[in-house]
Amino acid sequence: AQKVTQAQTEISVVEKEDVTLDCVYETRDTTYYLFWYKQPPSGELVFLIRRNSFDEQNEISGRYSWNFQKSTSSFNFTITASQVVDSAVYFCALTDTGANSKLTFGKGITLSVRP
Amino acid sequence: NAGVTQTPKFRVLKTGQSMTLLCAQDMNHEYMYWYRQDPGMGLRLIHYSVGEGTTAKGEVPDGYNVSRLKKQNFLLGLESAAPSQTSVYFCASSWADYTEAFFGQGTRLTVV
Numbered sequence: 059a060q061k062v063t064q065a066q067t068e069i070s071v072v073e074k075e076d077v078t079l080d081c082v083y084e085t086r087d088t089t090y091y092l093f094w095y096k097q098p099p100s101g102e103l104v105f106l107i108r109r110n111s112f113d114e115q116n117e118i119s120g121r122y123s124w125n126f127q128k129s130t131s132s133f134n135f136t137i138t139a140s141q142v143v144d145s146a147v148y149f150c151a152l153t154d155t156g157a158n159s160k161l162t163f164g165k166g167i168t169l170s171v172r173p
Numbered sequence: 174n175a176g177v178t179q180t181p182k183f184r185v186l187k188t189g190q191s192m193t194l195l196c197a198q199d200m201n202h203e204y205m206y207w208y209r210q211d212p213g214m215g216l217r218l219i220h221y222s223v224g225e226g227t228t229a230k231g232e233v234p235d236g237y238n239v240s241r242l243k244k245q246n247f248l249l250g251l252e253s254a255a256p257s258q259t260s261v262y263f264c265a266s267s268w269a270d271y272t273e274a275f276f277g278q279g280t281r282l283t284v285v
Contacts, residue, residue, distance in 0.1 A: 064215075067213070091271045093273065093274075101261075101278065101279050102276060102278055102279070103263065103265075103276040105273040105274070105275075108271075108272070108273055110271070149215065149216065153270050153271060155270060155271055158229065159270040159271075160206070160218055160221055160229075160231060160270070161206065161218070161265075161267075161270070161274055162218065162232075163208075163215050163216040163217075163218075164215055165213065165214060165215035166215045166216075
């Protein structure tokens with residue numbers, strides 16, 4: 059069975075601070091995919107990134123960066139110089155590629171960025 | 174650019190009533206999902222489908238049924254609504270199990 063744990067439930071920072079959102083996953087499969095989604099106050103879910111289990115290279119996209127470490131089963135997300143518009147719920151998700159693969163989400167982290 | 178469309182967006186039901194939530198996608202995706210979102214619980218998978226005519230149970234399937242008669246549509250049915258089914262329901266679709274999922278705007282359902 060697969061599982062995604064987002065131990066942080068709520069994080070509050072002041073604008074321009076850096077913030078890291080943690081994600082720890084469990085799966086028995088060697089081939090799997092990890093995702094991050096953002097849910098702003100408007101409610102829709104927005105895809106941010108996908109990473110497969112064979113690619114441990116960290117990725118940077120503007121103020122966003124992701125640190126994938128198989129050794130610790132973690133896929134952490136860092137926002138540099140946070141902005142008020144980053145306020146949202148962030149979900150980490152996992153899918154394997156077995157016969158009954160399905161996208162499993164963590165419980166989400168509510169990030170509040172104060173001006 | 175419709176993407177994934179959910180109907181309706183809001184609904185209030187009385188306990189015991191039935192209803193069907195409709196999800197339609199225009200991206201020719203094989204995979205479709207129904208999730209429910211509750212405070213502190215994240216997104217929990219109700220049922221999903223890996224192609225037309227197929228359905229499978231997710232994490233919290235009890236009290237719900239689904240059908241995928243056409244590739245583009247995935248219906249979620251509540252036969253006898255209960256207050257515990259008060260939630261926000263999201264439909265999603267993806268080309269494959271390992272590709273990004275596209276989500277609808279959600280349906281806020283209240284059962285009184």
